[in-house]
Amino acid sequence: MAAGDLFHKHGIRGVGVEAIAEAAQTNKMTLYRYFPSKDVLITEWVRGIVAHKEEDWKDLNAKHRGDPEGQLQDWSRRTAAQLRAMEERGSALGNAFAELPDPNHPARRVMKEHKLRAHKRVVRLCKAAGFPDPAFSANLFTMMLEGAHSCGTCVGMRQIGEHLVQVVDRMVENNRRHQAAG
Amino acid sequence: MAAGDLFHKHGIRGVGVEAIAEAAQTNKMTLYRYFPSKDVLITEWVRGIVAHKEEDWKDLNAKHRGDPEGQLQDWSRRTAAQLRAMEERGSALGNAFAELPDPNHPARRVMKEHKLRAHKRVVRLCKAAGFPDPAFSANLFTMMLEGAHSCGTCVGMRQIGEHLVQVVDRMVENNRRHQAAG
DNA sequence: CCCCCATGTTACCGGTCGGTAACATTTTAG
DNA sequence: CTAAAATGTTACCGACCGGTAACATGGGGG
Structure with missing residues (x-):
C-alpha cells in the first residue's frame, strides 16, 4: 500500500x-x-500498520522469551529507531486519529483497540518484571511512547528516541537494584 | 472565537x-x-490558544514564586483538569499540528515555538528544583504531557490526568528525599 | 437630515473532491 | 484460438470548497 x-x-x-x-x-x-470507498481504504491502511506493529511485538516476545525487562528495553530501542526514521511529520496513527473526527469511524475503532492491547501488554510486562507498581510504570511507559511522537517535532526525533531508551533503561535498572536490595 | x-x-x-x-x-x-484567508484564521486561532496557555504559565509563576516544585505540581494538576474537560476528541494543538502537513504553515511555526518555550520552561524549573539530571526529568515531563493527550483517548482522560499528577508528585518527592539524604 | 461606513445578502467563480457509467483494452485460462 | 475476466481510459455527476463582486441594508455621528 x-x-x-x-x-x-x-x-x-x-x-x-x-x-x-x-x-x-x-x-x-x-x-x-x-475498495468500495475511501473510508475502507483508510481503514485497511490503518489495519495494516496496526498488524505490522503487533507482528513486531510477537517477534519481540519470541526473541526475549521469559525476559520482560529485555522486551521492554528492546521495545524502546525499536521505537527510537522508528522515530529516527520518521523525521518532521509525526506518527501516522496519531495523525490519522486527529484527522478522523467521527468517533464511529471504523479506522478509529481499529486504532483504539490496538492502543488498548498495547497498553495491556506493557502492563503485563511490568508485572512480569516485578515492578513494585506495575500500573504506574506501565502508564508512564505508554504515555512516554505516545508523547515521544508529538514531542519529537520540537525537540528532535533523534534526541527524543534516545531519551525514551534512557528512561526505560533507568527504570529497569532501578527496579533490579530494588529487587536485589529487598 | x-x-x-x-x-x-x-x-x-x-x-x-x-x-x-x-x-x-x-x-x-x-x-x-x-481575516484575509482561512489560513490566517487558523493561525490566529492557534495563536489564541498558545497565548492562553502562556498566560496560564505566568499565573503559575506568580502564584508559586520561588517554589519550582510547587509550579510543576500545580502545572500537572491544571493539565489534568484540562484533560478531564476534553473527553473524546484529543488536544486542539496536537490535532491542528496533524492536520497541517505543510511544514511552512504559519500556524505550525506558532505551535513549534510554543512547544520549545514550554520545554525550556520545564527544564528551567527542574534545574531550579535541584533535580540531579534536569534535562532528563524535563524531557520526561514534556513527553508525559504530550503523551497524556493522545493516550487519554484509550485509557480515559480522567485516569491519565490523575496519573500525570501522580508521576510529578512522586518525582518531586523522590527529589526532596534525595536532597535531604545527600 | 443625510452621508458614510460597517455589515448583510446573493450569486457567482474556478477548482477539487469522492464516486460512477460506458466503453476500450489487455491479460488469463480452457 | 477464443472466451471471459480483469484492468485501463475517458468523461461525467453532484457536492462542496475557499474566495470575490455587486449590491442592499442599516445605524450612528456630523
Missing part, C-alpha cells in the same frame, strides 16, 4: 483517490473495484 | 468558512473583511 506514504505525508484529507491510484501504479476505477 | 470549537470538534479541514461565520454569528463576507 504505497497510498500510506501519501496519507502520512499530506494527511488523509489532503490526498485524493486519484493520487492514491497513481501511487499504487493503477487508476481510480480499479482502485474502486477493490 | 467560537470558530475554535468547530475546528476542535470536526477538524480544521472538516469545517468550511461558511460554518465558521455562522458560528461567529455573522456571514462569510464580513469574516473575510477581518
Whole structure:
C-alpha cells in the first residue's frame, strides 16, 4: 500500500483517490473495484500498520522469551529507531486519529483497540518484571511512547528516541537494584 | 472565537468558512473583511490558544514564586483538569499540528515555538528544583504531557490526568528525599 | 437630515473532491 | 484460438470548497 506514504505525508484529507491510484501504479476505477470507498481504504491502511506493529511485538516476545525487562528495553530501542526514521511529520496513527473526527469511524475503532492491547501488554510486562507498581510504570511507559511522537517535532526525533531508551533503561535498572536490595 | 470549537470538534479541514461565520454569528463576507484567508484564521486561532496557555504559565509563576516544585505540581494538576474537560476528541494543538502537513504553515511555526518555550520552561524549573539530571526529568515531563493527550483517548482522560499528577508528585518527592539524604 | 461606513445578502467563480457509467483494452485460462 | 475476466481510459455527476463582486441594508455621528 504505497497510498500510506501519501496519507502520512499530506494527511488523509489532503490526498485524493486519484493520487492514491497513481501511487499504487493503477487508476481510480480499479482502485474502486477493490475498495468500495475511501473510508475502507483508510481503514485497511490503518489495519495494516496496526498488524505490522503487533507482528513486531510477537517477534519481540519470541526473541526475549521469559525476559520482560529485555522486551521492554528492546521495545524502546525499536521505537527510537522508528522515530529516527520518521523525521518532521509525526506518527501516522496519531495523525490519522486527529484527522478522523467521527468517533464511529471504523479506522478509529481499529486504532483504539490496538492502543488498548498495547497498553495491556506493557502492563503485563511490568508485572512480569516485578515492578513494585506495575500500573504506574506501565502508564508512564505508554504515555512516554505516545508523547515521544508529538514531542519529537520540537525537540528532535533523534534526541527524543534516545531519551525514551534512557528512561526505560533507568527504570529497569532501578527496579533490579530494588529487587536485589529487598 | 467560537470558530475554535468547530475546528476542535470536526477538524480544521472538516469545517468550511461558511460554518465558521455562522458560528461567529455573522456571514462569510464580513469574516473575510477581518481575516484575509482561512489560513490566517487558523493561525490566529492557534495563536489564541498558545497565548492562553502562556498566560496560564505566568499565573503559575506568580502564584508559586520561588517554589519550582510547587509550579510543576500545580502545572500537572491544571493539565489534568484540562484533560478531564476534553473527553473524546484529543488536544486542539496536537490535532491542528496533524492536520497541517505543510511544514511552512504559519500556524505550525506558532505551535513549534510554543512547544520549545514550554520545554525550556520545564527544564528551567527542574534545574531550579535541584533535580540531579534536569534535562532528563524535563524531557520526561514534556513527553508525559504530550503523551497524556493522545493516550487519554484509550485509557480515559480522567485516569491519565490523575496519573500525570501522580508521576510529578512522586518525582518531586523522590527529589526532596534525595536532597535531604545527600 | 443625510452621508458614510460597517455589515448583510446573493450569486457567482474556478477548482477539487469522492464516486460512477460506458466503453476500450489487455491479460488469463480452457 | 477464443472466451471471459480483469484492468485501463475517458468523461461525467453532484457536492462542496475557499474566495470575490455587486449590491442592499442599516445605524450612528456630523
